[in-house]
Amino acid sequence: MRVLVVEDDPKIASFVTKGLKQSGFAVDQAADGEQGLAYAVGTAYDAVVADIMLPKLAGLQLVQRLRTSGSQVPVLFLSAKATVEDRVRGLQAGGDDYLTKPFAFSELLARVQALIRRSTQAVETSSVTAGDVTLNLLTRAVTRAGEVVELQPREFSLLEYLLRHAGRTVTKTMILEHVWDYSFDPQTNVVDVLVHRLRAKVDPDRRRLQTIRGVGYVFRPV
Amino acid sequence: MRVLVVEDDPKIASFVTKGLKQSGFAVDQAADGEQGLAYAVGTAYDAVVADIMLPKLAGLQLVQRLRTSGSQVPVLFLSAKATVEDRVRGLQAGGDDYLTKPFAFSELLARVQALIRRSTQAVETSSVTAGDVTLNLLTRAVTRAGEVVELQPREFSLLEYLLRHAGRTVTKTMILEHVWDYSFDPQTNVVDVLVHRLRAKVDPDRRRLQTIRGVGYVFRPV
């Protein structure tokens, strides 16, 4: 799940970004409205968290432009101002939710998750299973054939992505985009290396995680 | 008191809902398992009444998903099937009680009230236990393997938070928010230091309080 955070206050920005990353999101940061808009139109985010008061381009305008450009991405506004009128204006501009500073991070997290859940209309599952491999997002525990497997963060992230797309081919570019925050090809073989490490832990008999030469990989549940 | 009723048969649904409302409960209705799960994860209900045979997502799966998402809400199953095996499976899946159709409404009511009474009592308990570690909220006393351990207020608070989320990963951000009242990252290593102090007292062999690198910590009962 990719989230864009548009916030000019570096303290709040790092706080929100850190928290979301710890909760398993891929997070991009933008420091002003223009940059935020550029990121948002360039990448398919699952949610946007934006401050109302932003340099260069205010949050409300940002969302309006985003909407006129056809994007349906759910937007959560942050603001110090809390009047009913402000909330209404935010929602009229195309925002989906509103949070007043100061806020508890857990509330932000809950709202972001709610927005994503609503927009994807997918029920939030806390575990993903494909074949004999199960991955629990809450405990970060992974089991294969009942055996517990210890995974690194990157490996966990990759496996989650593969399981969510089990049976479908995922390209290396898609993996780079979701497991890393790269929106470009860093010209390396990180993916290959990570796949190798993941196989050693999760697919020792090499039946599950198959290579599609020249394209990417498929996870075939067994 | 909020109750969620998940039942696809409209006659039974309205019968149960009406009766509960008349008894003073706030009642929400869901017609299938997916909807029910969505409601249940989105709202803090005091009890859930669910049919076993549901469209889209069966009652048993519903409860399993609910439990893995961390919810402790008591669940009462309704079912036409009444074999002992069915009852066992229902309880294994995380259900709290079982009622066979057809049933008298007064019995349903009595059971729902009993479930709520039991669960709220459990919440108000004055001690939290996970594995061999017990923490008494009234006396502020902590024991590990029967031995009394002296804790400072902050350490106590952290341990309480960890025990209440035992088995689940808690991020540093969440800890900062609950143990301190920071809604911003104070850019320090307070959490690390406190974890270190807590480990020295409560987890000398370092088996319980484990590090999830880049994310936070898990308390694994032992």
Place this chain on the structure above:
DNA sequence: CTTCGACAACGAGGACGCGCATACGCCCCA
């Protein structure tokens, strides 16, 4: 069937950064 090129797999090495530990200092309360 052979050959060659391209891509993938794998192992080793190394840099960076996180978490841990320890020492220190401030502040509150007795």
Place this chain on the structure above:
DNA sequence: TGGGGCGTATGCGCGTCCTCGTTGTCGAAG
């Protein structure tokens, strides 16, 4: 004013993950 509690500062060790070079494998064309 002394001591305990607790936040701060800092160096170190190690885990994690990226890079690089080599080996292995696949596939297409001759």
